[in-house]
Amino acid sequence: MSGPKANEPSDIPFTELVPDALISDALVELGKRGQKEDPDSSIDLDDMVGELVRFHKLDLAQKFLDIMVKAGIKFLGQKHPITLNWMANLGALYAEQEKYLEAAGLLQQALDRMKTLDNHPDLLYCKKFLIRAYKHLRYFEKAKSLVDKMISDERSHGENPENDHRVADMQLVLASIYEAQNLLDEARNITIQAIRVQAKMLGxxxxxxxxxxxxxxxxxxxxxxxxxxxxxxxxxxxxxxxxxxxxxxxxxxxxxxxxxxxxxxGRQREAEVIHRQLLGMFRERFGSKHKHTSVCMENLSSTLVDLGECPEAEELQLQIIETRKSVLGGDHETTIISKTKLVYIRCRRGRHEEAKDLGEEVVEESRKVMGEDHINTLAALENLALTCERMGSFQKAVQIRKDVLERKRELFGKEDIETLRSEGCLAIAHAQHDGYREAKPMLMDVLEKMETLGAHHPNLISYSNNMAGLMLNEKHFKEAEEMMMGVLKAKRKVMGTGHPETISEMCNLALGYKEQGKLKEACSLMREAPELKFDQLGKGDPFTLVNQANQAYFFSLQDLVPDPIDRQRMEEGLGMLRQILKGMERTMDKHQKGRIECGKYITQIEELLKDGTEEQLDGSLGIDTISDQLAGRGNASSGASSTLYRSAKRHVSALETPEPALKKLRRSGDEINCPDES
The missing domain is CATH 1.20.58 (Methane Monooxygenase Hydroxylase; Chain G, domain 1)
Structure with a gap:
């Protein structure tokens, strides 16, 4: 279409440019929410798009804005304030839909053109969304440069309350950039400064x-x-x-x-209740396919994994992946991160071949979409390494972890939490491959570095836990016992006595006592563990089932020390172990140590019942199994899940909660209303 230049949006022939079907779709969507359809009235596209944004129908809003931007460029000109307003809104919509490359390109164009005008009202709005896009694309220097310039410009106007308030807002954006780079000290200090100003100015x-x-x-x-x-x-x-x-x-x-x-x-049950409540509210408020709903569902999934309820967690994760494929596309960063989490869940369920195949696929997708050094690519590699360790491919796991550590040292520095965590995982992998004696110097060096995190930091607890398991395998009982007692104390304080991680540490320490012939101490310790519930036996993921097997085993032996044989207790414990083994047969490969050792426990108790002697208790039953399971668990929780639940983690980490939704469409002449950056 050709025609004269227009001066106002009302002069643009939108009735010819906007398909009737698109307007009908929008009216239907808005009509569901109490909006009236009036075919005789004229359509104000600004109002319609604003309503679509308000009701989170961003795909439809984007289609309208695509048409409006093209029409603005053609009829009003590239530098017309209204055209630039529409460009900024379209860029913001792209960012809100996590289409950050498209957002950055369009917003940079709009910003460059706004700078040629006198004080365009959307300048700050455009900059904030451009910074957000740069941050998610990991263009940190570009993002920081923009923020620094904005802060400098505000401070050049002199000190006054209004300027201080605006500087505080920009400092929070700067803090979010530091946080994305894992520079947590810098982010925290700037955030505290900004909060002081906000509390004073706003309350x-x-x-x-x-x-x-x-x-x-x-x-x-x-x-x-x-x-x-x-x-x-x-x-x-x-x-x-x-x-x-x-x-x-x-x-x-x-x-x-x-x-x-x-x-x-360790308060997973409380967390589960909250996540389920929130999921219902998000579905009702935003719809099943909205990104906030998916994030909430992913948080619930990760909590269920912690609780050992992996089948439901996997079902939720598959729903999330399908939703993100349909909304964002199969090659979108967020979709790939969801698949990374599925790898971890399948590994936890003992489906190692499936986890390995999917893990290799995810690594290649991450490299292609995000690059070799992206934090999410490194997370995918660490999940693959974990799967290799579970399958006994320690040499391959060591090589993967070496590559990850080298990249993290370059990205974050040697003393960063992420770097130390990866160094700890590599040290454990070395020990599993080469033996504790050869790996001991590296293990102790990492432990010394990690102690700077604080006695109750999850990464230190997890690493110490794995170290103790390795010491047990190598018969370094005194060192192992001291470390395990410290880990158990920390887990009780941080996670509580009933947490699966705490119970596993009690089992590990008890098995260490038994290995040294200290059966009385082992049984005494296990009396402190929560009682097994019969209706839960054989249910849960491999980690949970190993805990159950160890508890049932020590339950059988409780009265063996003061009274040489208690047949009733042993028969009850034997029944528990058989029930647990059935669960293991459903969820664990027949070659997994946990399942093999549970079978040995059953044989041992049967022999005790038959012979009525304690001779069958000599030996090292269970030590390899438990330390192996704990090492895997430690690597998972400090490796995959931290990225899992941190990056993304990005890793809507670790799971991070999402940034707030676009509050409203920006209109030329409106008061500035920038989205919060959190």
Missing amino acids: SRHRNTLASMRNLARLRYKEGRAEEAIQILSPFVTIMEQELGKDDPDTLFSKGDLALYFCQQ
Whole structure:
């Protein structure tokens, strides 16, 4: 179509440019939500797109904005303020839909053209979304340069409360860039500075101040300080419910964060309840395919994995992958991250061949889409290494972990938490491949470095746990016992006495006692473990089943020390072990040590019942099994899940909660309303 240049949007012949079917689709969508269809009235596209955004129909909104931008360029000109407004809105929509490459390209064009005009009202709006796109694309220097320039410009206007407030907002954006780079100290210090200004200017109960406190809590969590994160966030969740409403997105996101922090403390059941409640609310508010709903579902999935309920977790993860394929595409970064998590779940379920095949596929996809050095590619590689370890391919696992460690040292530095975690995983892999004696210097060096994290940091606990298992295998009983007692104390404090990780550590220590002939001490320790529930026997993932087998085994032996034989107790324990073995046969490969050792436990108890003597208790039954299972578990929780549940992790980490949705379409002349960066 050709025609004269228009001066106003009303002069653009949108009735000819916008297909009737598209308008009908939009009216139907809005009509479902109480909007009236009036075919005789004229359509204000700005209003319609704004409503579509408000009701989270971003695909439809994007189609309208595509047409509006092209029409603006053709009829109003490339530098017309209205055209640039539409370009900024379209770029923001791309960013909101995680199409960051498209967003960055369009927003940079709009920004360059805005700079040629006098103080375009959308300049700040455009910059903030461009920074967000750069951050997710890991163009950190570009993002930081933009923010630094914005802060410098504001400060050049002199000190006054309004400028201080704007600088604080920009500092929070800068903190988010540091956080994305895992520079947590810098991010925390800047966030605290900004919160002080916000509390003074806006008050401690203002939405923005509350959002910043949520950011601070998340930073503490990422530093391994879940207890502090909960102390920071809990009172503010209550305030959010009072000030913003129980179903406000910021309130819901904060509750989701709180559930994640509960998980790090071993309060998975509480977290599960919260995640299920939130999932229902997100589905009702945003729909089943919205990214916030998928994030909430993924958080629930990761919690179920921790609880050993892997079949449901896998079912949820498959739903998430299909949703993201349909919304974002199969080669989108977020879709690939979801597949990385599926690899981990299948590995936890003992389906190692499936996990390995999918893991190799995900690594190649990650390299192609995100690059060799992207944090999510490294996470995919670590999941693949974990799978190789579970399959006994230690040489391949060592090589993968060496490559990952080298890249993390370049990306984050030698003392970073991520680097230390990967170094610890490599040391354990070396020990599994070469033996404890050869790997001991490296193991101890990593342990010394990790101690700087603090006695109760999850990474240190996990690493110490694996170290102790290796020491047991090599018969270094005194060293192993001291380390295991320290780990057990830390796990009881951080996770609680009933957490599966705590129970596994009790089993490991008890088996260490038994290996040294200290059956009395072993049985005494296992009396402190929570009682097994018969209706739960044989249910759960391999890690849970190994715990059950060890508990049932020591249950059988409880009265063996004071009374040479208690047939009733042994027969009851034997029944438990048989029930657990049936569960293992459903979920574990016949060559997995846990399943083999459970069979040996059964044979041993049967022999005791037959002979009535303790001779069958000599030997090292269970030690290799448990330390192997714990080593795998430790690598998983400190490796895959941290990235899992951190990157993404990105790794909507670790799982991270999503950034707030686009609040409204930006209109030329409107008051600036930039999205929160959290």
